Amino acid sequence: RRRIGVMTSGGDAPGMNAAVRAVVRMSITRGCDSYAIYEGYDGLVKGGKLIKQMYWGDVRGWLSEGGTLIGTARCLEFRQRPGRLKGAKNLILNGIDALVICGGDGSLTGADVFRTEWPGLLKELVDTGELTAEQIEPYKHLNVVGLVGSIDNDMSMTDATIGAYSSLTRICQAVDFIDSTAYSHSRAFVIEVMGRNCGWLALMAAISTGADFVFIPEKPPSQNWEDEMCDIVGEHRKLGKRKTIVIVAEGAIDRELNKITPAMVRGVLEKRMCLDTRITTLGHVQRGGSACAYDRMLSTLQGVRAVETLLAATPETPSYVISIRENKITKRPLMEAVKLTQAVGVAIAEKDFDKAISLRDAEFAE
Ligand code: F6P
Numbered sequence: 001r002r003r004i005g006v007m008t009s010g011g012d013a014p015g016m017n018a019a020v021r022a023v024v025r026m027s028i029t030r031g032c033d034s035y036a037i038y039e040g041y042d043g044l045v046k047g048g049k050l051i052k053q054m055y056w057g058d059v060r061g062w063l064s065e066g067g068t069l070i071g072t073a074r075c076l077e078f079r080q081r082p083g084r085l086k087g088a089k090n091l092i093l094n095g096i097d098a099l100v101i102c103g104g105d106g107s108l109t110g111a112d113v114f115r116t117e118w119p120g121l122l123k124e125l126v127d128t129g130e131l132t133a134e135q136i137e138p139y140k141h142l143n144v145v146g147l148v149g150s151i152d153n154d155m156s157m158t159d160a161t162i163g164a165y166s167s168l169t170r171i172c173q174a175v176d177f178i179d180s181t182a183y184s185h186s187r188a189f190v191i192e193v194m195g196r197n198c199g200w201l202a203l204m205a206a207i208s209t210g211a212d213f214v215f216i217p218e219k220p221p222s223q224n225w226e227d228e229m230c231d232i233v234g235e236h237r238k239l240g241k242r243k244t245i246v247i248v249a250e251g252a253i254d255r256e257l258n259k260i261t262p263a264m265v266r267g268v269l270e271k272r273m274c275l276d277t278r279i280t281t282l283g284h285v286q287r288g289g290s291a292c293a294y295d296r297m298l299s300t301l302q303g304v305r306a307v308e309t310l311l312a313a314t315p316e317t318p319s320y321v322i323s324i325r326e327n328k329i330t331k332r333p334l335m336e337a338v339k340l341t342q343a344v345g346v347a348i349a350e351k352d353f354d355k356a357i358s359l360r361d362a363e364f365a366e
Pocket of ligand 1: 011104150151152194195196250287
């Protein structure tokens with residue numbers, strides 16, 4: 001019987017539990033044993049009670065649970081080879097040679113490195129007497145499949161990451177709440193949203209709430225953004241709008257890569273527009289709480305596909321990431337998706353914003 005491990009890694013995201021549930025139940029349906037690795041890569045490195053067999057009933061009710069019930073961590077030890085050696089040993093001791101990892105691009109890259117090193121890690125474990133040649137014999141190859149769990153929607157080659165739409169929904173609800181108090185006092189609000197270096201949450205929240213202005217990292221405003229913003233806000237006010245909403249992505253920058261902060265935006269709105277202005281940083285309310293229907297569906301369908309992909313994998317197939325493109329669940333070579341994702345960051349660092357945008361658009365092209 002094959003044993004399939006599942007873990008969550010990096011920042012939690014709504015829908016991760018639904019993904020684990022789908023992987024566990026699909027593994028069992030396909031005649032495999034299912035194992036949860038608790039606390040992300042920490043659990044892999046530490047082993048013991050952190051690697052636990054999962055049964056059908058263990059994931060009952062998990063569709064509607066927020067966060068990740070098997071825990072997550074940002075593990076430094078696994079980034080070094082000695083940590084990965086411990087991880088390999090723990091997997092062999094549990095008879096696991098197939099892994100589904102739900103996390104962001106950093107976590108998924110770690111999984112691919114692990115897979116590439118696997119034969120060398122096993123050899124070293126035998127050479128150093130940690131394991132015997134007989135023990136490693138059945139586990140010559142490690143197969144890895146990634147699911148992208150992140151509220152940021154920052155991974156290329158997929159239209160949506162698990163958690164992004166739940167977070168967007170939460171942001172919209174929060175802005176709706178703010179709208180009513182802003183209207184009452186005829187105030188301006190500067191709302192900071194998460195997303196790391198990706199502007200998807202900010203941009204989609206701005207579209208969905210009818211915000212007056214938005215700052216995102218991929219398309220910084222012109223150098224005189226103060227004028228640009230004040231002109232637009234002024235026009236909206238002239239048209240009779242009693243509230244002003246400006247959304248700032250946490251990674252917002254200007255064209256010289258200087259950070260644009262909510263405090264700077266408030267300063268401009270107060271001084272130039274004489275608007276009574278407040279700042280709201282939404283913080284982790286954007287990340288917690290239960291998943292919206294879309295994320296439950298996405299992670300369930302992707303969890304099923306992840307197990308199918310693992311069972312069809314050969315030593316020659318690359319590590320895959322399961323994605324959604326034009327409403328179809330599909331798979332992509334993991335490192336291709338990571339490379340394209342990282343290219344966006346490089347383009348931004350080089351101030352080549354047109355390229356950054358076209359690279360994000362490339363997800364939809366082809
Ligand atoms: O990647 C998800 C995310 O919520 C980002 O949007 C944010 O920048 C970061 O994680 C916050 O990390 P932490 O929870 O460690 O403060």
